[in-house]
Amino acid sequence: MSIVLTPFARTRLFPRQPRANTIQDCSPEAFERHLNAHPPLAVLDGYAPFCKLHVHRNWTSTRCLTVPVTADNRHLLRSAYEARSRDELPVLVRWFEGVQPPVAEYLVVILYSRAQLAREGSPIEADWGVVGCLYTLEPEEIPMAPVTMMRNALGVEEGGSGVPLDRDAYRRSVEFWERNANWRP
Structure with missing residues (x-):
């Protein structure tokens, strides 16, 4: 099985201007090599048949x-409307400023199949493409943000995957994201 970083993931996980809340101490090429050379500790089913999550012990900081x-x-929470790319519509997001989370124990790599990436207009040569990565204390998935679930349900034209909204998964996501937030340096 071969794995590559998609352009979408590369810009989010390895931005041109490195940030403290992205992958540290590793180049995109070294990240890709590691994923292809080291089997995951676990493989989890994603939110759709074309999505898998590979759990790796964090080898970075x-x-x-x-x-x-x-x-x-709570007073350190911020919010704004932002888009993940120029082609997507901005959505409301929130994050912490001024907090320092612990070093993650695990990197949970989110993979899409070659067929799904072709359907979304992002063809790859490998079997699987990295579309994201979760940095966690536990070897498990962080629920997808509610707005990402909605974007996915809107379809490929709006930057999603075309997977219909699962109301129970959405409610679990809201429960998690009401109690947690991302952070920015």
């Missing part, structure tokens, strides 16, 4: 993706 919201840090 990358910090956790999310921070629990508490009475002590």
Whole structure:
């Protein structure tokens, strides 16, 4: 099985201007090599048949993706409308500023099949393409953000995958994201 970084993931995980909340101490090429050379600790089913999650022990100094919201840090939450790319419509997002999460124990790599990426207009030569990565303390998936679920349900034309909304998964996502938020340096 072969794995490549998609252009979408490369710009988000390895931005031109490195940020403290992206993958640390690793180049995109080294990341790709590691994924192809080291089998995952676990393979989890994603939200659709074309999506798999490969759980790897964190070999970098990358910090956790999310921070629990508490009475002590709630005042550090920020929000804005943002788009992930020039082609997508902005959506409301929130994040912490001024917090320092722990170093992640695991990198949970989100993979899409070659067929799905071709359907979305992002063909690859490998069997699987990296579309994202979760940085976690536990070897498990962080629920997809509710807005990402909605974008996916809107279809490929709006930057999604075309997978219909699962109301139960959406409710679980809201429960998690009400209690947690991403962070930015």
